[in-house]
Amino acid sequence: MTSPVTDFSELNRNRIEEKTMTTNTAHIEDVSYFDGDKAEAFEEKFVGALNAGALCLMASIGHRTGLFDVLDGMAPATSAGIAEASGLNERYVREWLGSMVTSGVIEIDPVAKTYVLPAEHASMLTRAATPNNIAVFAQYIPLLGSVEDDIVECFKNGGGVPYDRFHRFHDVMAEDSGQSVLPALREYILPLIPGIMQRLEDGISVMDLGCGRGRALNMMAGWYPNSTFVGFDLSEDAIAYARADAERAGHRNISFEVRNLQSFDTDAPEAMFDFVTTFDAIHDQPNPRGMLKGIRRAMKEDGVYLAQDINASSHHHGDMDHPIGPLLYTISCMHCMTVSLAQDGEGLGAMWGREQAAEIMDEAGFGHVEVHELSHDIQNAYYVCRA
Ligand SMILES: C[S@@+](CC[C@H](N)C(=O)[O-])C[C@H]1O[C@@H](n2cnc3c(N)ncnc32)[C@H](O)[C@@H]1O
Incomplete structure (x- = not known):
């Protein structure tokens, strides 16, 4: 807990920051200049955004269906085993696992074709992890998408x-x-x-x-x-x-x-x-x-x-x-x-x-x-x- 910012004295600091920023904006005025490195870095960032947005949709489903909770502490299991334990349709569970594996949320044994949710990741994705369950917040993405x-x-x-x-x-x-x-x-x-x-x-x-x-x-x-x-x-x-x-x-x-x-x-x-x-x-x-x-x-x-x-x-x-x-x-x-x-x-x-x-x-x-x-x-x- 930080000490309180009383009487909004912080406002003055913000006003000073605002002034400083207006003197440092010359670089955005030359709109014709094209920086290739900047474009490349932006492309990488935006492709990351596509993956992150998609991951949020799947994390929301993992939360709502209880898949993360089922996987919490579960020994490595096949998609059929996970579907059975969660009472869900195997074909959907398998595709969801694909998204989770390629996102680095769930780990796969490629030979045994088994999946595991590492304890470190479970500690931020399950109901047992409340109040640190970030999957709760992933639900905002599909909620907003619906309108x-x-x-x-x-x-x-x-x-x-x-x-x-x-x-x-x-x-x-x-x-x-x-x-x-x-x-x-x-x-x-x-x-x-x-x-x-x-x-x-x-x-x-x-x-x-x-x-x-x-x-x-x-x-x-x-x-x-x-x-x-x-x-x-x-x-x-x-x-x-x-x-x-x-x-x-x-x-x-x-x-x-x-x-x-x-x-x-x-x-x-x-x-x-x-x-x-x-x-x-x-x-x-x-x-x-x-x-x-x-x-x-x-x-x-x-x-x-x-x-x-x-x-x-x-x-x-x-x-x-x-x-x-x-x-x-x-x-x-x-x-x-x-x-x-x-x-x-x-x-x-x-x-x-x-x-x-x-x-x-x-x-x-x-x-x-x-x-x-x-x-x-x-x-x-x-x-x-x-x-
Ligand atoms: C962001 S939610 C917060 C709900 C709750 N305090 C919580 O923390 O879970 C804002 C709340 O304001 C209510 N609200 C919005 N417009 C309102 C209005 N005109 N009169 C009364 N409540 C309103 C909404 O129904 C909603 O429950």
Whole structure:
């Protein structure tokens, strides 16, 4: 865990970096110059991208069919043996193995025609490897691909692709936050707010907005029976799922409501909550500024708001070294930004970045904002906001 970047002093550094970059761009102005080595390096990079994209499709299938889990710790086996153990069709399993072997994920004994998933690779690809299961994130590639036609239409005519076109969104999102939020909630995330765990033990009132399937909130409701919890989300399916989970767990201190947060700036209750959370749920709102104003209004004077949201710069050039920049801009364009635009929203996008977050949080009336990064989570920043 790094120390918090308080009062957005980092912004000045970014402004200085921006100035430096504008003085170093002469080389991109001579557009007729052709560098053969540069072309060759780019070709290699792009062919790698074709293979990586294809691997993500197959990794997603390996996750969804349970093939990676079956192979975890399994002795070298033929395609028929693997198909039998997984209850899947051998011809498909064999072709999938071809993709995995040529990608270097699975190893083959060419004489015995047997396959093995090395333990080092299994440690990042199986359900047992949670929270380090990267195959979970591979699912975003086919999920986004499923709306490509709609997105191409939007490029031509504007507008957005609504949530209901993304058939598996809440499945994948719940698995994503199941890795980035749930396992770290008590050990790393809540401790970012000194004293909050004690207050939760004693009994406070908590609200989570854009709660999706409500897994984080249900988890806290189980840990802190003296506190009361409410979760809001637009999705009826996600809320039904969250309620069913709460019922199964026997929680009496939690409720979930289907609610459109578009006009939360005006219809939020006044000074009701001690603790408000949003997990990855600001940037794809239709009215993120209004939602933040509503949160400020709904918070008690000594309340605290914790926002987990994508960690990025607000500038393309500021994300050149982002470890998953291309992935996040793609998810933004083909999901986060477009679902907001589909609700006639602002279309802030996942890569709205720390600088814009500073402005919008300030505009909403949060006078004190700390930004934290946590080492388990390369995707998100954690904002701790107070009046
Ligand atoms: C990226 S997901 C995050 C879900 C959840 N917090 C998690 O971490 O798993 C964003 C959530 O915002 C919800 N959302 C989008 N637009 C909304 C709106 N207008 N009102 C309420 N919720 C909305 C979506 O249904 C979705 O569940």
